[in-house]
Amino acid sequence: MKAVVFKGKESIIIDESFEKPNISSDEVLIKVKKVGICGSDVCSYEMGGPYFPGKIIGHEFSGDIVEIGENVKKIRVGMRVTVNPIIPCNECFYCRHNLENMCKIKNHAYGYTEHGAMREFINVKAERVHILPDNVSYEEGASVEPLSVALYAVEQSGFKLGQDTAVIGAGPIGLYIIQVLKVAGANRINVLEPVESKQKVALTLGADKVFLPNQWSKIVRQLDKLGPDHVYDCVGLSETFATALNMIKNGGQITLIGMHTSKFEIDNILMMTTNNISVRGVYSYNQDIFKTAINLFAQKKIKIDPIITNHIKLAQVPEIFEILSHPPHEELKILVDFD
Ligand SMILES: [Zn+2]
Numbered sequence: 001m002k003a004v005v006f007k008g009k010e011s012i013i014i015d016e017s018f019e020k021p022n023i024s025s026d027e028v029l030i031k032v033k034k035v036g037i038c039g040s041d042v043c044s045y046e047m048g049g050p051y052f053p054g055k056i057i058g059h060e061f062s063g064d065i066v067e068i069g070e071n072v073k074k075i076r077v078g079m080r081v082t083v084n085p086i087i088p089c090n091e092c093f094y095c096r097h098n099l100e101n102m103c104k105i106k107n108h109a110y111g112y113t114e115h116g117a118m119r120e121f122i123n124v125k126a127e128r129v130h131i132l133p134d135n136v137s138y139e140e141g142a143s144v145e146p147l148s149v150a151l152y153a154v155e156q157s158g159f160k161l162g163q164d165t166a167v168i169g170a171g172p173i174g175l176y177i178i179q180v181l182k183v184a185g186a187n188r189i190n191v192l193e194p195v196e197s198k199q200k201v202a203l204t205l206g207a208d209k210v211f212l213p214n215q216w217s218k219i220v221r222q223l224d225k226l227g228p229d230h231v232y233d234c235v236g237l238s239e240t241f242a243t244a245l246n247m248i249k250n251g252g253q254i255t256l257i258g259m260h261t262s263k264f265e266i267d268n269i270l271m272m273t274t275n276n277i278s279v280r281g282v283y284s285y286n287q288d289i290f291k292t293a294i295n296l297f298a299q300k301k302i303k304i305d306p307i308i309t310n311h312i313k314l315a316q317v318p319e320i321f322e323i324l325s326h327p328p329h330e331e332l333k334i335l336v337d338f339d
């Protein structure tokens with residue numbers, strides 16, 4: 001069975017030595033249909049981690065159940081499914097308080113510390129499986145995970161109906177956040193994004209106005225010179241955080257979604273104090289959020305077609321990482337097809 005394996009910094013290979021996996025009594029076997037390539041996959045490729053070398057990548061996926069373990073209930077062969085890739089311990093303080101995204105054995109997940117879905121078959125714990133309604137496609141199924149990231153970010157930011165917002169970065173997560181804010185009743189949704197094709201997609205998906213990153217002062221001017229109540233930083237650089245501080249309304253909240261992997265140096269941190277700014281980091285989601293994401297797809301409230309810019313085959317994955325790791329590029333979400 002062919003699999004896409006993370007080997008370390010700038011090294012992702014196709015490995016043909018993997019066998020079709022066996023399942024344990026609490027697991028199911030899934031025939032994989034679609035797998036999305038995530039920004040965090042590209043981040044690990046660039047940095048040489050935090051993914052574990054030697055593991056198969058892929059944590060955004062959908063497929064069909066082809067086998068179930070003897071203790072598995074409510075899931076049947078033939079069901080179309082997606083999987084919440086986080087593997088919580090179910091015992092620690094956080095897991096007992098529905099905060100599995102903060103589990104003490106943090107970052108234990110398929111496609112990260114365990115083998116992921118970029119292969120023909122994957123075995124997963126049945127409790128992580130979510131059944132897809134008939135009107136939710138495999139493409140949407142493979143997009144439940146990134147939509148969940150966006151839903152959790154907006155929920156945790158404390159956003160309220162009618163507030164003004166700004167989103168920094170119109171990559172896939174930024175584009176889902178725009179749509180979630182629209183569904184949640186945002187007043188103005190402003191977007192900062194350097195790539196023109198991504199600006200256009202942002203407008204298609206509900207942004208009121210798009211600007212180049214250095215034009216942030218136009219957003220402030222447009223909002224009665226007060227600035228947005230909420231800024232969602234989907235990039236994660238010193239520059240984007242500084243921009244968020246510059247444009248946010250006094251007393252507003254900055255939500256950090258983009259992974260700040262590089263050293264953080266900013267000159268205007270004093271504004272955080274003098275302007276009473278809150279900053280909240282958010283990471284992943286929980287099972288409830290995953291269900292909400294599936295429901296939003298079933299209700300056709302979230303679009304994915306403008307976000308999926310490319311469908312590729314498994315063999316093309318290593319070469320596409322070369323492109324994705326050299327921004328700026330025009331790609332948004334790339335799906336690997338297994339049909
Ligand atoms: Zn992801």
Ligand SMILES: [Zn+2]
Pocket residue numbers: 088089090091092093094095100102103104105
């Ligand atoms: Zn735990």
